[in-house]
Amino acid sequence: MPFSHKHHVGQLGIDCRYCHNGVETSSSAGLPATEICMTCHSQLFTNADMLAPVRASLVGGKPIEWQRVNGVPDFVFFNHAIHVNKGVACETCHGEVDQMPLMRRAHTLSMEWCLGCHRNPEPNLRPPQDVFLMHWQPSADIDQIRRQLIGVLDIHPETMTDCYVCHR
Ligand code: HEC
Ligand code: HEC
Ligand code: HEC
Ligand code: HEC
Ligand code: HEC
Incomplete structure (x- = not known):
């Protein structure tokens, strides 16, 4: 359907x-x-x-079987709650879904893609209350807000590229 x-x-x-x-x-x-x-x-x-x-x-009484669009292999650990609660938006990983008559994958979801953000998450963060918004526009003082978010949300870029984070 x-x-x-x-x-x-x-x-x-x-x-x-x-x-x-x-x-x-x-x-x-x-x-x-x-x-x-x-x-x-x-x-x-x-x-x-x-x-x-x-x-x-x-x-x-049988659930609808939707065709999956996004996916990572079983040997990769992924967790939505952690990302969403730490200021990473749906839009950042899934694109502008409000423009999609049919769902499509917005990014490769490859290891290199994950690491691209894990090496330097700061420029990708939003205040957590804004993570559900599409077409979000950052405010003028966003650089300062992002710097604060790293501390407030207790984000540790120095360990985010360790293999065990995603392969447990
Ligand atoms: C909050 C109300 C609401 C919910 C919840 C909702 N729909 Fe809809 N849906 C609508 C409305 C209103 C339309 C008609 C849109 C129009 O034509 O303007 C619609 C249209 C559709 C159509 C016709 C094709 C299209 O996109 O116009 C399909 C198929 C559909 N919905 C499937 C679903 C499915 C499957 C779910 C559950 C996952 C769902 N809807 C949940 C309100 C809802
Ligand atoms: C009315 C119900 C409804 C709402 C609201 C809704 N979705 Fe969905 N979503 C679905 C359904 C049903 C599917 C499975 C069918 C499909 O892939 O389109 C789905 C699939 C998806 C998928 C792909 C899943 C996969 O297979 O990988 C993503 C990503 C997604 N939604 C993101 C979002 C985001 C982000 C929002 C809010 C901006 C949102 N959705 C709002 C019903 C909804
Ligand atoms: C950091 C990137 C990232 C963010 C942020 C993110 N997703 Fe996903 N999403 C993924 C990946 C990766 C998968 C595939 C997961 C898997 O295969 O286990 C996925 C899968 C999904 C699916 C398919 C069902 C499921 O749970 O596996 C839906 C629906 C979905 N995402 C919706 C959302 C919504 C809604 C948001 C925002 C509230 C969101 N995602 C935020 C990366 C993300
Ligand atoms: C746009 C940025 C972004 C992308 C893309 C992204 N992540 Fe993350 N990820 C984060 C942030 C921010 C955190 C929180 C780190 C912290 O709390 O120190 C996180 C945390 C995690 C954690 C939890 C670490 C822990 O135990 O606290 C896992 C697991 C993870 N990411 C896996 C993935 C995987 C797998 C992908 C690719 C499919 C991915 N991430 C893509 C930003 C991202
Ligand atoms: C932020 C998450 C993340 C981190 C950190 C991470 N990986 Fe991965 N890794 C992935 C994802 C996602 C895939 C599956 C997608 C792909 O093959 O690109 C993957 C796939 C792999 C594969 C399989 C490649 C293939 O071709 O099938 C190997 C081997 C691997 N990772 C090793 C490592 C090692 C070693 C480290 C540490 C130096 C590491 N990974 C750190 C997310 C991560």
Whole structure:
């Protein structure tokens, strides 16, 4: 089933956490249960062909099997909550999803890509309350804020490239 972030995020303005509710507290962001879709679609577009898999999932009690877009190999340790709570935004890793009629990978997710930020995280940070925003514009004093965030959020760039951080 084609699911559009452009429609649901860009136009309707639904917050990421409404559907990806693990993202602040656990290693995975998680995908929404069928019931989340049905909070709206039990009233909206109820007979649309496009939504047939959602209705079938609800009736059959079988979760929708979404095709995965992003992924790292099993030998790589990744954790959403740590990044989000330390001021790394969804947009920084996943791109402008509010412009995507279909989800696509925004970055390679290769080791070199991870290390590009882990070597020098400071220029990539935002105040943590802003990590869910798309098209975020930094304020004029952002350099100073970022320098403070390194301390306030207890970020340790000197150990972030150690192999065991991502390979445990
Ligand atoms: C109304 C529900 C909904 C909202 C709101 C929503 N998403 Fe999603 N998201 C989904 C569904 C369903 C999928 C699985 C289908 C797909 O890949 O498009 C998904 C998939 C994704 C994926 C790809 C997962 C994979 O397979 O790798 C990313 C990344 C993502 N969402 C990021 C976001 C971000 C960032 C926001 C907020 C700006 C957001 N989403 C808001 C429902 C939602
Ligand atoms: C907050 C309400 C809300 C939630 C939650 C929601 N939708 Fe929608 N959805 C809408 C609205 C409103 C439209 C119609 C958009 C339009 O055409 O203007 C829509 C349209 C659609 C369409 C038609 C194609 C399109 O993008 O226009 C599909 C398919 C769809 N939604 C799937 C889903 C799925 C799957 C979920 C759960 C992951 C979901 N929706 C969750 C409100 C919602
Ligand atoms: C530091 C980079 C980074 C940030 C920040 C980030 N993600 Fe991800 N995301 C990833 C990677 C890497 C994967 C693949 C994880 C895997 O294979 O285990 C992923 C996978 C996902 C998935 C697929 C389901 C899952 O949990 O594996 C969703 C949905 C998602 N991200 C949503 C979000 C949302 C929403 C935000 C912001 C609140 C966000 N991500 C922030 C890198 C990131
Ligand atoms: C845009 C910046 C950015 C990107 C890209 C990024 N990270 Fe991180 N990562 C961070 C920051 C900031 C921290 C917090 C470090 C700290 O607290 O000292 C972190 C922490 C981590 C931690 C937790 C370390 C710990 O135990 O406290 C792991 C594991 C991790 N990252 C893995 C990855 C992997 C794997 C990728 C690539 C798929 C990745 N990161 C991409 C910025 C990034
Ligand atoms: C910030 C996270 C991160 C750190 C730190 C890190 N790696 Fe990786 N590593 C990855 C990711 C993600 C992959 C899988 C994607 C890829 O192959 O590029 C990977 C893949 C690998 C692979 C498999 C390559 C292949 O071709 O299949 C090896 C070997 C490896 N890493 C060794 C190391 C060593 C040695 C260190 C320390 C010097 C290290 N890594 C530090 C994230 C990291």
